[in-house]
Amino acid sequence: MIPRLRRVRALILHRTSIREKDRIVDVFSLEEGRLRLLAAGVRRFPSRRAGHLEPLMESEIVVSASPRGDSIRDSRVLRAFPRVREHLDRLRVAYYVLRLLREGTPERLPDARLYDALLALLRALDRPEAKVTLLFALSADLQLLRHLGVLPDTGTCAHCRQRLRAGEFGFDSRASGFFCRECAPSLEPAPQLTNTVKLLRVLTRNPVPPPRLRVPAEAVSTLAALVRRLLRPVHAQVG
Ligand SMILES: [Zn+2]
Known part of the structure; x- marks a missing residue:
């Protein structure tokens, strides 16, 4: 069976380790809303892929569908919000945004306006002169x-x-x-x-x-x- 591949743009919300090398990655995607994705064998490729799947990254993800669920085939970072990570007050707000998306949005309910709005907020927090x-x-x-x-x-x-x-x-x-x-x-x-x-x-x-x-x-x-x-x-x- 050839897996069905699709490409999404997503904010990484949360990551949980399961088994030795696998992770469950919660994302909020522009195209499909909130998704739970399996990232198999992430720890074997720390430099190439694991960093793309850290919370508070905006990444482009290639998702592969299978009867067991969706898994991550490939990914690349679009935005890493470096200045947010350097300031605790900004980081706190950013993590609050991620938690809202993770706990508050139904699975697979896309909303481009919500995605754009919260991405704009995170980008504003990443500006050099941002005042929280x-x-x-x-x-x-x-x-x-x-x-x-x-x-x-x-x-x-x-x-x-x-x-x-x-x-x-x-x-x-x-x-x-x-x-x-x-x-x-x-x-x-x-x-x-x-x-x-x-x-x-x-x-x-x-x-x-x-x-x-x-x-x-x-x-x-x-x-x-x-x-x-x-x-x-x-x-x-x-x-
Ligand atoms: Zn009235």
Whole structure:
């Protein structure tokens, strides 16, 4: 039987050794989404191939399909993110991104927009002048929520479907959405929520936080709390 070969571009997420020389490599690929791949005999070729399959590499991988599953036939590094590896604060964010992809994305659900967004984030972290802020991890969270189809709609009220106006947002965690003032007569005007919604929109549109973006700290912490709540089912599923 001739194995079916295909070529994918992928971020290496995680690697586990099985048996003496084999490894299981988790990747998130542009073409096919998250995949578990067998890398047979990797340790025999440390210089030629093993390095291409380290976490936090973007590699081109030739995948060979067999009844036992997909395995790696060949690979080459596209990006190694050297400056991310030199700085602990950058590395921490990068590993968070890899963990989100590994734990949060369903297997074989391709999403080019998610791939491009998170790759752009990692490339921004690799720039010489990169300044790590909370917004990087928050942006990655939002991209994942969009991928899973649970990013709250900031344009319309989750209850009455009317257009939402600035200064009149509330957030309903049960509906996982924003609601308008009319739907919550007791709702206090919440200016910090207006900034939170603005921040959510900016980061959804620009995965790499604009360097000159000025955001009140309150908006960041409110959005972070909201995102944590929305991500809880994702992490619970994994755990
Ligand atoms: Zn409403």
